[in-house]
Amino acid sequence: DAKTTQPPSMDCAEGRAANLPCNHSTISGNEYVYWYRQIHSQGPQYIIHGLKNNETNEMASLIITEDRKSSTLILPHATLRDTAVYYCIVSYQKVTFGIGTKLQVIP
Amino acid sequence: DADVTQTPRNRITKTGKRIMLECSQTKGHDRMYWYRQDPGLGLRLIYYSFDVKDINKGEISDGYSVSRQAQAKFSLSLESAIPNQTALYFCATSDFWQAGDTQYFGPGTRLTVL
Numbered sequence: 001d002a003k004t005t006q007p008p009s010m011d012c013a014e015g016r017a018a019n020l021p022c023n024h025s026t027i028s029g030n031e032y033v034y035w036y037r038q039i040h041s042q043g044p045q046y047i048i049h050g051l052k053n054n055e056t057n058e059m060a061s062l063i064i065t066e067d068r069k070s071s072t073l074i075l076p077h078a079t080l081r082d083t084a085v086y087y088c089i090v091s092y093q094k095v096t097f098g099i100g101t102k103l104q105v106i107p
Numbered sequence: 108d109a110d111v112t113q114t115p116r117n118r119i120t121k122t123g124k125r126i127m128l129e130c131s132q133t134k135g136h137d138r139m140y141w142y143r144q145d146p147g148l149g150l151r152l153i154y155y156s157f158d159v160k161d162i163n164k165g166e167i168s169d170g171y172s173v174s175r176q177a178q179a180k181f182s183l184s185l186e187s188a189i190p191n192q193t194a195l196y197f198c199a200t201s202d203f204w205q206a207g208d209t210q211y212f213g214p215g216t217r218l219t220v221l
Contacts, residue, residue: 036210046209
């Protein structure tokens with residue numbers, strides 16, 4: 001599986017958009033970009049995924065660059081409950097979790 | 108996600124004991140996975156199963172074994188527990204045919220080996 005690079009931590013003010021970057025320069029053509037988050041020690045929660053096009057759901061938006069070498073997860077209006085570790089993963093079948101980005105939403 | 112359950116949720120055991128962690132799912136997914144998570148680290152894949160007759164080792168399978176009793180059940184065993192197997196264990200399921208391989212996780216089992 002291709003590797004990803006994420007910043008280890010980020011802060012975001014409550015109510016503002018949180019933009020979490022991810023680099024995946026060795027992504028293969030059939031690999032999807034997935035985002036999960038883990039709140040404290042709970043089971044990871046699926047957020048969104050995409051192949052080439054930008055995607056949006058009720059939780060977030062995923063922006064994938066045209067060359068697919070990087071992506072950004074956008075939480076449009078961050079709340080305190082969005083404080084979590086966010087994992088960016090590129091995968092065709094098996095999923096490999098890295099260390100992720102610890103997002104702290106500040107009141 | 109209530110569709111994926113794990114038992115027990117917490118377990119304290121002693122070195123050398125045999126331990127079984129169980130996972131059940133009602134999502135109807137063919138694929139099931141076992142991960143472990145150590146403090147401050149990401150999840151590491153122990154074993155995975157793409158269907159009842161297909162079981163594969165992950166990146167850290169030594170010291171563990173699994174059993175896929177049915178589509179809905181996937182058990183992880185520690186034949187002889189050791190202290191460095193103290194960790195948080197997660198089960199997950201997925202359905203590859205839904206345009207990708209989105210995984211759904213259980214609540215986790217916190218295992219302590221003394």
